[in-house]
Ligand code: GDP
């Protein structure tokens with residue numbers, strides 16, 4: 112059963128059927144930037160609480176075995192990295208297989224104790240609640256999903272859909288591929304497909320497996336192996352645990368998370384117009400993605416149309432907003448984070464039923480510029496797997 116709620120749906124069935132007193136829940140959330148233009152909200156410094164690795168079979172390992180090290184070329188302003196090399200050998204993940212939150216949930220199960228220790232119990236009641244299987248975390252999700260939320264006020268092309276279930280007091284957010292993005296993925300031209308390889312090939316040119324051995328650029332590239340960080344933070348009233356893939360770190364073993372580096376590629380910039388578009392559409396995504404886990408540095412390889420990187424540029428994540436400030440055509444980081452805060456509050460108001468089988472689907476598209484939701488109780492959208500639920504009940 113699918114119930115759509117929008118402004119015209121004044122007599123929602125859900126409200127008629129449900130006689131329990133529920134707090135007032137709004138029907139939509141608008142994403143117009145002007146509505147979120149205030150001070151930057153409280154966002155606690157993200158703290159790494161764990162990490163994990165995925166091997167070539169996409170098997171989970173509760174360790175850093177896949178962490179790679181940044182190994183820059185001698186002269187970053189004069190390089191020649193051919194990103195087209197080896198495309199014929201590329202081992203690509205099957206995008207039809209939807210992993211949803213499964214891998215992250217494996218990490219949660221393997222690290223249950225970390226959810227009890229983040230705050231010392233102060234009262235008898237707290238000591239009690241820390242033994243009840245509750246994770247004391249409002250939201251658990253992938254970093255990439257939050258990046259999308261942050262960028263929504265300024266997005267004008269791609270729609271999104273997020274599934275949310277409330278289980279034991281924690282809201283789990285898992286993205287669902289929209290019809291539009293599925294069509295886009297299925298109709299990619301072969302040239303475009305090849306370009307999605309370039310980003311992974313670039314990584315290979317600048318990372319080392321151990322920090323000492325120079326990059327091995329003859330190896331087969333795959334997008335299956337990976338290394339992810341797990342961080343905890345708080346945005347105003349909402350505590351969050353999320354995980355994101357980390358490309359590499361600067362060679363310092365003592366505090367890897369302070370030395371993480373995000374790698375990007377982008378087309379060479381020649382004109383003012385190209386630079387403005389780069390700042391307006393690309394830097395917002397780069398900033399949001401790295402800001403969330405507190406990742407300090409982004410290294411970008413600028414490439415020509417033939418896929419050859421000619422120079423590297425380093426960006427400090429926290430300084431990216433300086434490049435776009437005072438230009439009304441650009442974007443404002445406060446708007447992004449305020450909107451995310453309001454979205455999380457909206458989710459909390461809407462999602463009332465603590466039941467892992469019940470899924471609330473939140474949808475946004477660039478023409479309506481607002482989030483609507485539907486409620487699904489028929490198991491069609493359920494995404495928290497039984498093995499997770501069973502283990503959590505123990
Ligand atoms: P990002 O910020 O968009 O790169 O995504 P995250 O860092 O939050 O990644 C979350 C999980 O999704 C990790 O296990 C990634 O390996 C996986 N992932 C990231 N991008 C893609 C993608 O384009 N396709 C698929 N199937 N998985 C992805």
Ligand code: MG
Nearest residue numbers: 358373374375
């Ligand atoms: Mg990257």
